[in-house]
Amino acid sequence: MSCHTAFGLLKQARESTGWAAFIWLAATAAAAGAGIWSTHFIAMLGYAPPLSIGYDVGLTLASLGVAIATAFGAAMVIRTASSSTAIVASGIILTSGIAAMHFTGMAGVRIPGRFVWDEALVAAALASGTVLTCAALFVFTRRPTRYPRAVAATLLAGAIGTLHFVSMAAARAVPDPSIAAPDDGLARGALAVGIAAVMLTILAFSALTLFADRLRRVNRALASHGAALRVSEERLARALDAGSDGLWDWNISTGQTWLSDRWLTMLGYEPGELEGHVRTWQRLVHPQDEAKALELLQAHFDGHSPVYEFEHRLRRKDGSWGWVLARGKVVERDNLDLPQRIVGTHIDIEGRKIAEQQIAHMARHDGLTGLTNRTSFHELLRLALREAADAGGACAVMCLDLDGFKMVNDTVGHMAGDELLKLVAARIAERIHPADTVARLGGDEFAVLVKSNPTNEGLGSLAKELISAVGEPFAYSGQTIEVGLSIGIARAPQDGLVEQLLFSRADLALYQAKAEGRNCYRIFDAALDEAITRRRELERDLRMVLANEGLELHYQPQVRASTRELVGFEALVRWRHPARGSIPPSEFIPLAEETGLISALGEWVLRTACSEAAGWARPLKVAVNLSPREFQQGDLPDLILGILTETGLSPNRLEIEITETAIFADMGRALSILRRLKALGISIAMDDFGTGYASLATLQAFPFDKIKIDRSFIGQVEVSPQAAVIVRAVLGLGRSLGICVAAEGVETIDQMRFLVDEECEELQGYLFGKPQPIGSFAEAIDGREAFEGAIAPAPVRSAAAQMAFAS
Ligand code: C2E
Ligand code: CA
Ligand code: CA
DSSP states (O other): OHHHHHHHHHHHHHHOOHHHHHHHHHHHHHHHHHHHHHHHHHHHHHOOOSSOOEEOHHHHHHHHHHHHHHHHHHHHHHHHOOSHHHHHHHHHHHHHHHHHHHHHHHHTEEOSEEEEEOHHHHHHHHHHHHHHHHHHHHHHHHOOSSOHHHHHHHHHHHHHHHHHHHHHHTEEEEEOTTSOOOOSSBOHHHHHHHHHHHHHHHHHHHHHHHHHHHHHHHHHHHHHHHHHHHHHHHHHHHHHHHOOEEEEEEETTTOBEEEOHHHHHHTTOOTTOSOSBHHHHHHHBOHHHHHHHHHHHHHHHTTSSSSEEEEEEEEOTTSOEEEEEEEEEEEEEOTTOOEEEEEEEEEEOHHHHHHHHHHHHHHHBOTTTOSBOHHHHHHHHHHHHHHHHHHOOOEEEEEEEEESHHHHHHHTOHHHHHHHHHHHHHHHHHHSOTTSEEEEEETTEEEEEEOSOOSHHHHHHHHHHHHHHHHSOEEETTEEEOOEEEEEEEEETTTOSSHHHHHHHHHHHHHHHHHTTSSSEEEOOHHHHHHHHHHHHHHHHHHHHHHTTOEEEEEEEEEETTTTEEEEEEEEEEEEETTTEEEOHHHHHHHHHHHTTHHHHHHHHHHHHHHHHHTOSSOOEEEEEOOHHHHHOTTHHHHHHHHHHHHTOOGGGEEEEEOHHHHHTOHHHHHHHHHHHHHHTOEEEEEEETSSOOOHHHHHHSOOSEEEEOHHHHTTTTTOHHHHHHHHHHHHHHHHHTOEEEEEOOOSHHHHHHHHHTTOOEEESTTTOOOBOGGGGHHHHHTSSOOOGGGSOOOOSOHHHHHHHHO
16 A cells, blocks of 8 residues: 555656655655555564564664655656666665665564574565566556556565565574563564554555545646636637627517617617617518518527527618528526527628529529520420420420621620620510510520410511511621521420420521521421431531541542643542442532531641642642632631641642632632732632633633633533533633633543544543542552553443544
């Protein structure tokens, strides 16, 4: 028990400083020393040597002093240190203290004889005592177990016991008659009283450590509780300081209210301006919120809801409405459990409410025009269709698309584009019935949900009105801007009752309106559906084929008429569709032009033809067709130059074929492009001459190198005198202007004869070869063999003619 107490006191000493530490150390020493001493003397009480025994008072007390002093030293060493050195040092001090106490005590024993010691046993006692003491101190300082104090105390008690009892075993009392029997020393009874006193002291110390421990714990708990209280007080003060919440306190039985300054200023009133009565509050609540507020208050009063909580409007001093979040809780009830007093807060949620409303509006409207947006348009359409299905009503969807909007955006600028969209939106909104809805779906796409009069007549007249309204010119910063409008219409229930289907059908009708020249409207027609779908699929496939390089080029030979010698090829594009077989260019070139895919297609053809031709052994020419749309692109000369550089084809081997249409779109521009191309060394051929305007002025004004007489004339030269006259005239014109004339579509020997006789310079047609992959002309290109187009079996009119030609 004394060891346990001593360690408890030592723990206190370790946790204190200054004088307190000194006092705890002294107590530790006293407890430990007393324990060591009493162990010795309790054992001595049980020691019954065959001689009478007495104790010397001085030495007995000295032995207690020695025990206490050495324990003090040992405790001091271990108080602040836990190192192994400190443990061993402290252990040795303590062990020697125990030993010193023991032998001092033994020296104080008075017997009629002497003690004789077995030295080996004494050494063993010292050694085992030291080991056990060090172990005790190690356990106490390093805490390797859950109960370090108890284990250390047990070990130390073991050390003390071992030292005493092994030493006693080493002692043998040898009677010596020369020494008188003790009678003047301490009697056994006195020693027993002394031991009891020491033991009580130890008990007292033990109680003291226990008490100190408790005290410390209570103190610690008190300190943390105090801190928590401070924090919560501080929080409240801060909350009131920050003043974002208004506070209110309502005495329900008297109707008196207290409103904090913030409550009042939140609504624009001066502090103390309003009467402190619940009527004041009731007057300020928005009429639409009052009933609900009273209902919620009652529910809280009746205990149905733990708090009163409501977002509502209150009248500000300036008469406007402000949003608050009110919260309250009954804090007093009478003995009948009726509420007496309720207190609560007001939080200003104006900003949040405004944001919420804005977000709600933004989610449903288009930011630019303020019209309904796509999402909510589809929602409205779904509703209208459900109505139509349930009540047998009707409605229609109009899909609107501006014609030429992109041009405005690109040429006048995006600001103008935005202004234009706003104006268009306003014009459409002005003309529709209040029951109808107009929405902007994105870009220059609009839609109208027609519920007012969805008959064919009604829809037609509305569509016409919208087209003419949008078609009126706009003034924008001094400029006049004009756009067109195309409309596609689908009706419910006849064209569909499912939102997606109806919408896609209106879109198909729009597509058709666009294909049919724009600035018009079309109502969905099931018969047209298929044709348009096919076209759309084709368009989709064309995009894919362009991306995947699924096109190929065929080459048709062009020969010198006089010698039938090969001079070049015309490159003609081919599309092998996996499902539809070979699609003729007459079908997909116009499609590519409409969809804008033509630029990618044309670039591909140019690049492919040039790189192919660059690899030919003979410097034959290659002619490439350019569609009017491609020709209008301003960067065409740069593009071609780039391709020539890239492929290494000499410019004078490239020929561009264009039709008159390409030139008439914008003469000035066309002229400048042609001049730039010619300056590069590229030659220009006028294709399909005779089918268009066939204007002589064009021929004179533009720097053509070649005229290609259209195959429709060549096919007629033998049967139609007019065709022959025209061909002759063109040939004469070419000669007088110094321009080479070529004939295309030469199929028979008679046609060839005629052309040779009329001094046509170049010929092209099935008679000399059909357009084919370049591989079919490998020998002719290499120059290994003469071109045999002139004798190729061609569809000729008569055997005689064939003979004549062969000869
Ligand atoms: P085009 O420029 O007048 O091309 C000549 C067309 O006449 C070719 O039709 C060719 O196969 C055909 N042809 C050639 N010799 C004879 C003949 O002896 N008799 C008959 N009846 N026809 C003959 P294709 O290849 O179907 O091309 C049609 C049109 O497609 C071309 O007319 C051209 O305007 C356009 N085209 C073809 N390839 C391209 C291209 O790569 N780019 C552009 N922009 N247009 C192209
Ligand atoms: Ca051509
Ligand atoms: Ca042609």
